[in-house]
Amino acid sequence: xxxxxxxxxxxxxxxxxxxxxxxxxxxxxxxxxxxxxxxxxxxxxxxxxxxxxxxxxxxxxxxxxxxxxxxxxxxxxxxxxxxxxxxxxxxxxxxxxxxxxxxxxxxxxxxxxxxxxxxxxxxxxxxxxxxxxxxxxxxxxxxxxxxxxxxxxxxxxxxxxxxxxxxxxxxxxxxxxxxxxxxxxxxxxxxxxxxxxxxxxxxxxxxxxxxxxxxxxxxxxxxxxxxxxxxxxxxxxxxxxxxxxxxxxxxxxxxxxxxxxxxxxxxxxxxxxxxxxxxxxxxxxxxxxxxxxxxxxxxxxxxxxxxxxxxxxxxxxxxxxxxxxxxxxxxxxxxxxxxxxxxxxxxxxxxxxxxxxxxxxxxxxxxxxxxxxxxxxxxxxxxxxxxxxxxxxxxxxxxxxxxxxxxxxxxxxxxxxxxxxxxxxxxxxxxxxxxxxxxxxxxxx
Amino acid sequence: xxxxxxxxxxxxxxxxxxxxxxxxxxxxxxxxxxxxxxxxxxxxxxxxxxxxxxxxxxxxxxxxxxxxxxxxxxxxxxxxxxxxxxxxxxxxxxxxxxxxxxxxxxxxxxxxxxxxxxxxxxxxxxxxxxxxxxxxxxxxxxxxxxxxxxxxxxxxxxxxxxxxxxxxxxxxxxxxxxxxxxxxxxxxxxxxxxxxxxxxxxxxxxxxxxxxxxxxxxxxxxxxxxxxxxxxxxxxxxxxxxxxxxxxxxxxxxxxxxxxxxxxxxxxxxxxxxxxxxxxxxxxxxxxxxxxxxxxxxxxxxxxxxxxxxxxxxxxxxxxxxxxxxxxxxxxxxxxxxxxxxxxxxxxxxxxxx
Numbered sequence: 001x002x003x004x005x006x007x008x009x010x011x012x013x014x015x016x017x018x019x020x021x022x023x024x025x026x027x028x029x030x031x032x033x034x035x036x037x038x039x040x041x042x043x044x045x046x047x048x049x050x051x052x053x054x055x056x057x058x059x060x061x062x063x064x065x066x067x068x069x070x071x072x073x074x075x076x077x078x079x080x081x082x083x084x085x086x087x088x089x090x091x092x093x094x095x096x097x098x099x100x101x102x103x104x105x106x107x108x109x110x111x112x113x114x115x116x117x118x119x120x121x122x123x124x125x126x127x128x129x130x131x132x133x134x135x136x137x138x139x140x141x142x143x144x145x146x147x148x149x150x151x152x153x154x155x156x157x158x159x160x161x162x163x164x165x166x167x168x169x170x171x172x173x174x175x176x177x178x179x180x181x182x183x184x185x186x187x188x189x190x191x192x193x194x195x196x197x198x199x200x201x202x203x204x205x206x207x208x209x210x211x212x213x214x215x216x217x218x219x220x221x222x223x224x225x226x227x228x229x230x231x232x233x234x235x236x237x238x239x240x241x242x243x244x245x246x247x248x249x250x251x252x253x254x255x256x257x258x259x260x261x262x263x264x265x266x267x268x269x270x271x272x273x274x275x276x277x278x279x280x281x282x283x284x285x286x287x288x289x290x291x292x293x294x295x296x297x298x299x300x301x302x303x304x305x306x307x308x309x310x311x312x313x314x315x316x317x318x319x320x321x322x323x324x325x326x327x328x329x330x331x332x333x334x335x336x337x338x339x340x341x342x343x344x345x346x347x348x349x350x351x352x353x354x355x356x357x358x359x360x361x362x363x364x365x366x367x368x369x370x371x372x373x374x375x376x377x378x379x380x381x382x383x384x385x386x387x388x389x390x391x392x393x394x395x396x397x398x399x400x401x402x403x404x405x406x407x408x409x410x411x412x413x414x415x416x417x418x419x420x421x422x423x424x425x426x427x428x429x430x431x432x433x434x435x436x437x438x439x440x441x442x443x444x445x
Numbered sequence: 446x447x448x449x450x451x452x453x454x455x456x457x458x459x460x461x462x463x464x465x466x467x468x469x470x471x472x473x474x475x476x477x478x479x480x481x482x483x484x485x486x487x488x489x490x491x492x493x494x495x496x497x498x499x500x501x502x503x504x505x506x507x508x509x510x511x512x513x514x515x516x517x518x519x520x521x522x523x524x525x526x527x528x529x530x531x532x533x534x535x536x537x538x539x540x541x542x543x544x545x546x547x548x549x550x551x552x553x554x555x556x557x558x559x560x561x562x563x564x565x566x567x568x569x570x571x572x573x574x575x576x577x578x579x580x581x582x583x584x585x586x587x588x589x590x591x592x593x594x595x596x597x598x599x600x601x602x603x604x605x606x607x608x609x610x611x612x613x614x615x616x617x618x619x620x621x622x623x624x625x626x627x628x629x630x631x632x633x634x635x636x637x638x639x640x641x642x643x644x645x646x647x648x649x650x651x652x653x654x655x656x657x658x659x660x661x662x663x664x665x666x667x668x669x670x671x672x673x674x675x676x677x678x679x680x681x682x683x684x685x686x687x688x689x690x691x692x693x694x695x696x697x698x699x700x701x702x703x704x705x706x707x708x709x710x711x712x713x714x715x716x717x718x719x720x721x722x723x724x725x726x727x728x729x730x731x732x733x734x735x736x737x738x739x740x741x742x743x744x745x746x747x748x749x750x751x752x753x754x755x756x757x758x759x760x761x762x763x764x765x766x767x768x769x770x771x772x773x774x775x776x777x778x779x780x781x782x783x784x785x786x787x788x789x790x791x792x793x794x795x796x797x798x799x
Contacts, residue, residue: 202781
């Protein structure tokens with residue numbers, strides 16, 4: 001079951017909310033935990049068993065570590081066992097198993113952050129298994145994050161308030177996120193689907209660029225849509241989840257882009273890999289190596305094929321360049337810096353999108369046709385598509401700009417905004433039933 | 446004002462409308478939406494109403510309007526792209542139609558794995574035997590031959606032709622025909638091809654002519670006459686109705702084409718298979734279902750003015766499915782493989798030189 005699934009929207013969510021709001025506050029965590037497992041059960045009982053094992057094992061580990069706070073070796077041993085278990089299962093399912101259990105990359109990273117924080121005594125262990133269960137498996141963020149930290153969540157898990165206003169605001173976010181996904185990401189994704197159906201050898205160069213733009217926009221709105229839904233749902237339950245996106249295409253460098261894109265993953269890698277490696281404290285050379293390691297691992301986290309590693313390393317390379325000299329140049333030239341991000345980021349998304357390196361090469365020869373020729377190319381293939389997709393791209397740009405954010409903050413509670421959201425909700429439902437509807441892309445990672 | 450700001454209007458209206466539309470769907474499911482019946486378990490009941498709306502069937506309609514809408518799959522895929530795909534995930538196909546399409550005996554013989562080869566055409570006999578050639582008095586021509594039988598109309602055989610043969614040819618079809626139009630490299634033919642075109646809507650659907658004007662195919666066919674008409678259609682229809690109801694509509698379409706274009710030779714193209722992985726996982730769009738329909742289409746051919754062509758002879762692999770190397774989306778040919786169509790059509794011309 002996904003957040004954009006009608007079974008979720010029309011069955012699971014209303015029944016759960018009804019039970020949740022009528023449930024006494026002291027039992028709500030239990031209800032949320034059990035409901036989350038039930039939600040996950042739709043993805044198969046084996047996967048649910050795996051999730052439960054992960055929660056149990058990590059709970060055991062943090063209990064052991066906090067049981068003997070002075071025994072450094074003991075604690076280190078348990079941390080090692082936890083890392084081994086978490087990364088072992090993650091690597092097995094990501095790289096060796098034919099099917100990836102939904103959300104495993106996200107809940108495993110969530111558990112690892114807890115283990116490490118408890119080991120470093122930044123955090124006290126959860127007071128009960130239910131607490132850990134709510135933190136690790138609450139259904140709004142279970143499948144694709146945000147990867148919250150226990151320090152941000154512990155207080156809310158123990159004590160949080162729900163209110164009519166929060167529910168209303170959360171619902172608004174849920175509908176906005178759903179609209180991002182169903183009315184922008186999916187329709188624009190059809191263009192990318194088309195490009196693949198035609199075959200990369202046969203697309204014209206303008207269509208190659210449009211296809212690249214389409215995938216980039218689809219990915220942004222698909223994931224941002226999911227994240228908004230997650231944040232909105234959590235808000236309805238009284239939680240405040242961390243923000244996962246902050247206008248990434250407003251960035252003026254690749255490093256800044258990734259401080260604004262999938263923020264929670266970026267923070268995870270910063271806190272649990274980059275800083276332990278030494279961060280930027282070992283001189284420029286050491287910093288550059290650390291950055292490349294972090295970005296290589298970020299690439300591998302997304303998938304086992306070589307293109308993901310390549311994607312990560314290329315990003316790492318540019319971030320290193322920015323660290324060395326490019327950053328200062330970009331800072332001085334506003335237009336250049338925007339062009340640099342808008343040109344380079346979509347190109348890296350193409351590397352991310354095409355898992356077969358030979359096909360990837362073909363795509364680049366269509367983007368830059370002086371490297372080779374296509375086969376059976378229809379030079380006019382982009383004209384009609386340009387016309388029909390332009391409104392979608394413009395719509396995507398309009399809702400991405402900072403002005404849209406300001407309008408939202410000011411008017412979300414106004415009557416016309418609610419009327420619009422109500423309409424959008426039903427258009428989404430119609431489109432989910434009748435349209436070309438893809439699962440969330442980040443469900444694959 | 447303040448009270449209004451505090452009232453969760455959105456929450457109330459969403460919940461109220463969900464309840465109301467669920468009730469309306471439940472009530473209508475037994476009447477106007479009979480065709481879209483769902484089990485009511487795998488998906489919420491509102492899906493019935495949403496499917497109905499996409500076919501312009503409304504809950505307040507008094508009785509079910511059979512076949513009134515576009516087939517769901519076609520409707521699903523034509524919103525945004527000219528080169529659209531009948532490959533939407535089909536969570537909500539009209540279950541009855543789909544199941545019947547696969548299960549109901551078609552009335553024709555079941556020929557598993559037959560690949561729909563027309564029984565009276567001898568492919569290997571494309572080169573006419575000397576006897577045939579002499580009897581037809583076509584000296585020096587390797588083109589088609591007619592079987593001499595005074596009781597029956599002449600039966601022509603396929604022969605190899607060059608591209609100029611297609612100067613007066615028209616291809617009518619769905620997104621797969623759009624593929625031929627855009628990627629075969631042949632622009633001397635005329636194409637009335639649109640994604641999502643079906644035998645149900647082909648005459649009334651808007652098509653865009655070469656000069657950019659929009660018209661219906663009915664009008665276009667009244668305006669201009671063709672020597673050969675290729676009908677490449679049939680996959681989108683699989684989500685709706687039965688094989689029989691499809692064939693009824695197909696036959697009607699052929700009759701109408703014959704009326705509008707009495708002098709044209711009609712070439713009915715068998716539906717191209719889908720890839721094995723799709724065929725095995727899709728309850729609707731699978732190759733046994735396609736073979737069943739192709740078998741029935743083939744029976745319409747008389748080899749005199751109506752001919753049956755089966756592209757699967759060149760696009761399927763040894764397992765009898767669409768060759769996986771030729772497709773990305775499991776349904777359409779990759780752009781560069783549309784040349785298979787033109788090669789195939791070139792080998793299946795009909796010459797009626799007296």
